[in-house]
Amino acid sequence: MRRRIEAVWRIEAPRLIGSLARTLRDFGLAEEVAQDALVAALETWPSKGVPERPGAWLLTTARRRAIDILRHATLATRKHELLEHEMSDWPQSDADPTHSDNEFGDDLLRLIFIACHPVLSTDARVALTLRVLGGLTTPEIARAFLVPEATVAQRIVRAKKMLADKQVPFELPPKAELGPCLASALEVVYLIFNEGYAATSGEDWM
Structure with missing residues (x-):
């Protein structure tokens, strides 16, 4: 169960x-x-x-x-x-x-952009994305990137604090900011894909 x-x-x-x-x-x-x-x-x-x-x-x-x-x-x-x-x-x-499915789709798109927001460091964006969109636990993320669990936990906590401190709205980026935000999100997708692909040659597969 x-x-x-x-x-x-x-x-x-x-x-x-x-x-x-x-x-x-x-x-x-x-x-x-x-x-x-x-x-x-x-x-x-x-x-x-x-x-x-x-x-x-x-x-x-x-x-x-x-x-x-x-x-x-x-x-x-x-x-x-x-x-x-x-x-x-x-x-x-x-x-x-x-x-509706459309509303859920919009919420997911917003979540992608906020988890990958440019105000966050690359490591923080990757960790937060895997946590909230990939459903991975902190230990699973740590094993995938060969870093201590405490490091991953700190990245996630700091990412949330940064989003709150910067008052990043849970909205789709305005047109003027769409370019940098999209580039930031694509970078995270690329890094996660590369890590997952590399992991297929080892014991773990993300």
């Missing part, structure tokens, strides 16, 4: 984090509540079974967790009100679709 849940997570995580980040406007919080939803799935699904729409279940669980966190955050009044307003349009049933 755990492997099945992890397989679902690998597929759903990018869409989940993308949707949450668009609503919350907080990349770190989006990943946090997404991880909380995964923990809830690991605790619930083995006894109750995998839902018919696991992605919708994870998204609903993560949104509820976000509301709980924001309700207890004294400095998050505006975000809480925004999220409560958006929640009025959210379906109450986990089985109902919450986004």
Whole structure:
């Protein structure tokens, strides 16, 4: 069952984090509540079974967790009100679709551009992309690039902090910035592809 849940997570995580980040406007919080939803799935699904729409279940669980966190955050009044307003349009049933495929596609595209934003170092962009879009764990990323786990963890934490400090919006880049942002994203794709290709000659394959 755990492997099945992890397989679902690998597929759903990018869409989940993308949707949450668009609503919350907080990349770190989006990943946090997404991880909380995964923990809830690991605790619930083995006894109750995998839902018919696991992605919708994870998204609903993560949104509820976000509301709980924001309700207890004294400095998050505006975000809480925004999220409560958006929640009025959210379906109450986990089985109902919450986004169209086009909306999920837009969220994923936004997530790619923010994870590969030029304000981040190359190493940070690669680590963050593999984490939020590839669904890899910190140990898996560390093994792939032959660096200590602590180094990868620091890169991811610093990347999130940089995005927050620079107030990088969770939006598609404006036309004037599209060139550099696209080049940054393509560089990350190239580096990940090269590393994955090289790994096929060893014991690990990314």
